[in-house]
């Protein structure tokens with residue numbers, strides 16, 4: 001089946017940074033990941049889920065006509081004011097569907113810029129995890145609305161770095177080091193932590209520009225507090241040739257409470273004072289399963305091994321290359337017939353890469369598919385909570401003016417991903433937070449563009 005748009009769907013123009021993924025919907029091949037149980041849907045979304053679950057199969061021939069019933073009227077209703085966004089990890093299904101309806105699919109950096117760079121888009125609907133939608137909201141213009149198709153889609157790395165966990169420790173660090181402390185917040189953080197970075201004169205970073213951002217922070221002679229991914233922090237330090245002894249990792253945040261004191265760090269305050277970079281202890285469960293032995297196995301098999309830098313530093317060192325989601329996808333699309341790759345990143349991404357590579361004679365395996373390995377190379381389960389009924393329901397409810405407030409994303413919202421409930425700041429607090437978080441995002445953009453990255 002060709003990836004044709006519905007003939008009555010309006011055309012939209014997207015920023016030049018968004019490139020088509022090249023993914024196509026194939027006749028007869030199921031387009032949907034594992035169905036969610038009905039009771040996982042918000043009440044407003046259940047009618048769509050019931051219809052969807054009752055469809056006889058998940059092939060494009062069955063799902064697309066059902067989806068068109070809801071999506072096409074919404075596209076016609078909002079016209080060029082509507083922008084759909086999705087992240088690469090969203091199963092091939094939503095990625096392909098969002099592109100089919102003229103949406104943009106990319107990594108978190110490119111997605112973050114889409115509201116700001118497309119001011120004509122008034123209604124922005126994202127199928128991804130919450131921090132990504134919130135970053136779009138931080139950078140959005142006042143007339144733009146940002147919605148997430150499922151508010152229960154949270155990033156587990158970010159969920160181990162909630163503001164109530166990080167801020168008490170950041171306050172102690174600021175008390176001790178004052179202006180000498182600078183916070184670098186990975187994109188996988190809430191707006192509240194991005195604002196913390198802005199307050200300290202710091203910056204946001206992504207997996208593709210983290211080394212430029214950390215280099216910029218070091219050039220200022222600052223002590224760096226890197227949140228939340230300890231592995232990305234270690235990998236960046238490795239790339240920059242920093243002494244591993246200059247890093248101090250805080251414990252797994254699941255193991256301590258808000259009462260953690262700086263005196264409790266390994267080596268005490270002396271070790272803390274000596275550290276050049278302090279790492280928050282969070283991690284991504286999807287990427288930490290990758291081991292150097294897996295890299296060695298596929299290298300012996302004659303493959304080029306590429307990994308995402310949320311993987312442990314020993315694995316990244318052993319691989320032939322590492323980089324962001326866009327870097328990995330470009331490597332797949334640039335591969336030549338006969339090339340053989342092993343890729344260590346999110347499972348849905350690799351499954352799509354494998355299918356697309358096979359069409360061009362490129363043989364791709366998932367890094368974790370090593371005989372005898374217990375690590376399955378799983379997908380990002382929380383990201384996948386944005387499924388076709390959520391996309392159909394979100395757009396239909398928006399068109400009817402009945403979208404639930406729980407799906408509206410405002411800067412500074414603190415979300416409970418279990419219940420989907422959000423704690424919202426007052427307007428004045430939100431404006432203050434947006435200004436601080438924007439500062440950190442703008443510092444990232446300036447550093448990245450100056451580096452030509």
Ligand code: SF4
Nearest residue numbers: 155156157284286380
């Ligand atoms: S793959 Fe990991 S880091 Fe990325 S969104 Fe999912 S849980 Fe978060």
